[in-house]
Amino acid sequence: MPTSFFLALSAIMFVLGILGVLLRRNALVIFMSLELMFNAANLAFVTFANQYQLLTGQIFVFFIMAVAAAEVAVGLALMVAIFRNKGSVDIDQLNSLKG
Amino acid sequence: MSQMSDLLTILPVLIVVTWALLLLVVDLWIPKQKKGLTALLAVIGLAVALGASLATSGSTTLAFNQMVVSDGFSDFLHILFLGSGMAAIALSYDYLKRMQIERGEYYVLLLFSIAGMMLMAQAYNLIMVFLALELLSIPIYVLSGFASGRSISEESALKYFLMGAFASGFILYGTAMIFGASGHIDFPGIAATLHAGQVNPVLFVIGAALLLVGFGFKVAAAPFHMWTPDVYHGAPSSISAFMSVAVKAAGFASLLRVFMVLFPGLADQMTPILWGIAALTMVMGNLVALMQTNLKRLLAYSSIAHAGYILMAFVSYGNKQFGSESISAALFYLLAYGLASFGAWAIVVAMEKDYGEGLFLEDLSGLGKRYPWLGTAMLIFMLSFAGIPLTMGFWGKFYLFRTTIQAGFLSLALIGILTSLISVYYYLRVVVFMFMKPGEKELQVNPWVGLVIAVTAIAVIAMALYPGVFVAWANQAVMLLQ
Amino acid sequence: MELVILTFFPLVGVLILVLLAPQQKNAMRYVALITSLLTFGLSLWVLSKFNPAGGINMAIELPWLRLANVPVEFYLGIDGISILMVLLTTFLIPIAILSSWNAIQEQVKGFLIFFLILETGMLGVFLALDLVLFYVFWELTLIPMYFLIGIWGGERRIYASIKFVLFTMSGSLLMLLAILFLGINAGSFSQPTLMANRQLFAGAEMLLFIAFAAAFAIKVPIFPLHTWLPDAHVEAPTSGSIVLAALMLKMGAYGFLRFNLALFPEASVRAAPVMAILAIIGILYGASVAFMQKDVKKLVAYSSVAHLGFVMLGIFALNQEGVAGGILQMVNHGISTGALFLMVGMIYERTHTREFSKFGGLWKVIPVYSGLMIVVTLSSAGLPGLNGFVGEFSILIGAFGSKVLGSPWFAGVATTGVVLAAVYLLKMIEKMFLGPVTNEANLSLKDLSARELATIIPLVVVIFWIGIYPQPFFNLINPAVEQLLQLVQSAAMVLH
Amino acid sequence: MFLSETTSMDPLFLVVPLVVFLPLLGILVNWLFGKRLGEKAIGTIASLAVGGSFVVSLILLFALRTDPQGFSVPLMQWFTVGGLDISWSFRVDTLSVVMMLAVNLVGTLIHIYAIGYMHEDAIHQGDPTRYRRFFIFMNLFIIAMMILVSADNFLMLFVGWEGVGLCSYLLIGFWFDKGEGGIANAQAGKKAFITTRIGDFGLLIAIFLIFWAFGSLNFGDIFPRVGEVAANHPGLMLAITLFMLMGVTGKSAQIPLYVWLPDAMAGPTPVSALIHAATMVTAGVYLMTRSQALYLAAPAAQNVVMWVGAITALFAAIIAVAQFDIKKVLAYSTISQLGYMVAAVGLGAETAAMFHLVTHAFFKALLFLSSGSIILSLERAMEEGAQGSGSHATNIDPQDMRNMGGLRKKMPTTFWVYLVGALTLSGIAPLAGFFSKDEIIAAANNTNGIIFVVLVAAAFLTAFYMGRQILMVFFGKARTKAASLAKESAPLITVPLIILALLSIVGGAINFPGWLNLEHWLEHTIKVHESTFQLPVALISLSIALIAILIAWLIYGRKPLAESTSKDPLARSLGGVFTLVNQKFKVDELYHFLFIGPYEKLADFFAHPVDQGFIDGIANGLGNLASETGSWLRKLQNGFVRSYVLSIVAGIVIILIYLLVRV
16 A cells, blocks of 8 residues: 555544544543544654654654653543542633633 | 763763652652752752763763764753753742642652753754653643642643643654655754755655644744643742743754754745744734733743744744854843743742732732832843843843844844833833832742842843853854754 | 943942941932032043043943954943033932932932932943943933832823833834844944944935934934823922933934934935924924923923924034034033923922912012022023023024025924923913912912022023033034034035 | 234223123122112112113213224124124124113113112012012113123124013013902013014024025124125025014014003003113114114115004004003003104114114103103002091002093192103104104105105104193093192102103204214214205194194193093094004904914814824824733633634644645
């Protein structure tokens, strides 16, 4: 399959991720959308790594996954804390800071 | 290339990271009432790293297969970051105690973040850029929400986290595009391919644009700035102070290096974009700051505005003749801005009664009369922000505008001038409240906070008396830029 | 070195003031007064060494910093144009400090510190020959004055002080751009060097002229950029008004002479008619608006618009009579309007009002005050034998025959300002001093105290001195103006 | 500072600065020590100072007899700037010395008179402390007047010109808390100063024109070169002379700027006599005489001058007929007589103008001072009446002629000197006024028939209103209690009157037909036409004057006014016309409607809608615009993460679209 197919898929995933962030209200779902964006990037890296036959792209993906895991930890912890406080993780209810 | 010299190249970062890890452990044995010891240890760690940084400065070395670099640019920023770290700790100690959120991890996280920033300044590979970015960001997400149980702190943390991750997504995707376009992720490789004309121009430009967005987010450039006021407002003030200086500087560090090293050839496409972003940032930051009544938010918008001024100089980065000038001006400005910013935030820290309270402009009423020195210090910071002589802020703007005009962006400079004028109004409003409105506010200034205020205030004035040294320093930092 | 000592000497007083405890109010006042008197002494010392024909005297040029190979220098020097401004400054500051003796009781320390910083700033403005240094001093004067108005001012002081700063800054930031542009294109910020290398920025002369003019025009102020002035004057404390009117406005006019004329002579020649028209509008409009004021201080404030209109007309007559007259008139306005504000302040201290309707018939009650005030007012009206006349006459006769303006109509119309000045100033005299005492409370007013006499008498002496024997002043001015005008005339030749 | 003497001259000339410095000394002494010295000493010192000046003038007169071409005595350099080189030199020539003599002679007498007059006036006005101030101002006036007449260049002349204006201002409003509403005197002073300043505007322009035409302001550099310059710049002389005329109309109270002079009568009577009759107001005539060379080069201007003078002479005489205030009649008479002098200059009869100037100084000062004597006497009587009856005296206007009557018996000396003055003014031979006025009318007869008629008509009216005045004041019966109680004034007041009366009688000798002393004297300085005595003209004017007096007697003498409230007989017959004339043709109201009102409206328009509204509004509007925009933008910052994200996405989309379009 040509590279462009993978790239197109990657792009679609990325855009879906963006749309998810834009449109969803639940922080968890937004978080999943962010992961989708990361994975879109991963797919692109792997595709290019494949195209150039270079290892660097794939290594990058590993790093991304590791870092994403760390982010997950922090993110979930934050959400738990907020859920404890507010009883919800609806981000539309988080607008006391504005102006 | 020996292992030893590789390690030496990242010695300051290494020290900070190691120190942080050790401190994490040591902190377990430090009793809850004596967390001051942790703070002290953290400062010592930063001081050691600063010593190491100064000791190893002056040379340009690449290490770890050209993953990292140590040059004048990174030396300059290391000092800035480490200094910011120390200042932030000095601000934090008493503040955390008063807000009853004192825990040892705070300092550890701060150290990690600083390590990330330092690495950011040294990164010479897009992997390193990404890793450093995350290393500096993740602790900051946590620190923003450090006042657990305070909803504004948590809100700010989540907002920052979600949007920060969102921005990271763009940086990643941009990196992927650049990798796809050039087949490299190391700076020399990309530059060489680009030079040889073997890149896919569309992918490359898109990648560059996405990176710009990511970094623009970090430096709080419009229209990617909207997290800034909310996060600065909700986060512990000491962290806001740190963010407003160090995180911004780190964002600029990578922006400057990536653009100077990787994208000088894209100047044609990037310059108009940068122009627009710079103009928008200056306008947005200053105009919205006009109407702020909360000092923290005011400073947040002001920090947005200052990002705009730095970007204004940066617009001409691709100019062969003056490109380096723009970097040098930006660095110098960061220094000037950082000093004043820390000072101003220190006053915020001193003023904050309960978490997030007592920060309105009215709360400043009468302070200048009651505490003339404090008032004078705040005056100095505001004047420096506004770019009025004889402060470092003046020389900063002087240099920035000079660079902008030299590169031929007169209209941008005019926008800068106009928005500066607007900024004078709201900075002076702070002074109005301090000196010209009656009020009887009591203030307990912790000696460490007082020290930060005094040192920054004196520095803002004293350095301005003979700014040549620091200009030369910034110039040198850029000359040695790889 | 003389000039460095002179410029920074007031800061010695600042240092001493900082060390004094806040309760030692009188000690602080004496420190400030003595410092300013010593500064005046220093300026006389400079005068004694000054050679009018020698161009820039006592220059001191030290490297300060380099930006992209363009040196910014610490460059001070004094010539026939600046020496009078320097003397005026050092002469008036002690008077202003003395006038605040009883009026300022709150935060005395801060007040005096700002005053002395202001003096250094103004001396710097008049002495700096490096554009960046000039700008630094220029802005340095802004903040102390902002505080003088904002802290010790009247009811609407905050509005007035911010307005003052914003107006000034909007012009001076434009000037900053122009300064930077000059530095980039000519590789130097030094005024004499730039004068010698005008061809390097000849293409942009007009734009540069406008940018500099914007800063100076606001300061002067030239119509229609004057509206900050009445607010600032009315709200400022007496001593602040004195400095503002007598000295800070001169910074604008001085800037025109030092930079606009010297650096952009061709643009000056081309812009002269426009500037003259604005100046004339200022004269007539300022006089008319002053006439309608109900508040003495506002009247005096608007009279400044009119008087500075004369100064600007003289400067842009671009001939010896006009420019030299303009410079002398700058001094005159400083003395006369300074004295007017001083005396308005004295009556305000007594009655806590400045409304005309609250006065009337004061000559009967406080004859010494009234007599002196009438003398000062008449000097402001340009009566021969008092200082205002010589300057005004020289300006008008210069403008009348100005080749650059090319038409006697300018001066002709401006001369009607002489009539209008009489109209509003005599109205002031009538409303304040003549007629019966209408306000019972005024019957118990006290006449001037010894301290107050000590502030006003020196001014009146100078008023008579310049009116009767102005030649020493012209001796200082003439050579410098001749040099300046040679440049302008050659530029005019190029144009015509 | 002091210039060295230049040419060899009679050392007597060197005393000339004393004409200024003696009065200055008087001021200093009175200022520093006056408080301790007491009133008599103050007055004496001031009078001696002026008297000293008069002696100096006499010395100069003596010196000029041997050196009639005159000298310029330099005193000091005033200032030099560019081409402007002004020094203070005293011009001693036949013209300036005539002026000095006249001013100082009349001035001395008036000062002496004022010693007594001001003593009583100050008591009457209720503030004796101003006695000293009065004499200081009077001496200051003499200084300014001396500077004016002795000036060697136009600028010094202007200095004196403005100086006398200032003194006039200060002295008109001397009792600044009196007059109608307590403020009328002050306002009269203001009016005088501003009106004359309007004229000064013209004089200034004339000076500017002279400077740029001749490159100098010194008389010595200008007048000899008039021909040459006039040839090069046709029209320039016309402009100079007309602008100068504007100055003259202000200072010498000619149409259209005469309106200040009647109001100036608010000043104490010695002031009216000295400044507003004898000396200052003639400065314009002196200026034109001095600048004769310029006028000769501009015949059109001479014509204008002639018409302005003649019309003023007639117009003011008409108004004088219908006035009731004794001083106002004299004031309009002064305007009218000044009109004669101006007309004379226009006719090219400068000598006649100077002649009339001098005689007018004598008789008009006499008339004013005598009227002062009457007013004072009435005021005194009013106060005595108030004390005597124990009740408040009916406060009558002591200057209103309707309140007088029958004073001939009560104040015989005053009556006789007043009669002399009135007859002199009416032009009855062989009194001084007859000769001087006749010379002017004769010149008109030679030049322009219409002017001749106008001037003769004015002469008729002059004699008529003086007759009316004499009859109303001195004849008939006392119409008020005050008038019936009036007493003759003290010798300190009457002696100067007698001296002035003698001068009025013999003053004609100055330029007596056939001898023509003044003419021969002045021809060293100005160009002089030999004037001839025209018997027919003299007879016409004499008979016209006698007829006018006869008519006055028919109207006012046969049936004197019965009561102070009864109507003027002329008013009965003329009705509305008389009222209009009595109201001075409502010229003040007209000027208010045409100039003052509109200017106030315009100034108010500038001050409020324009300045505070529009111009300041723009500045504040810009500020508001910024803060409004800020508030609006602030709403974008709504706290919702998703809208923040949207802003980021929007940014990216715009950037990408831009790039795609470009690449």
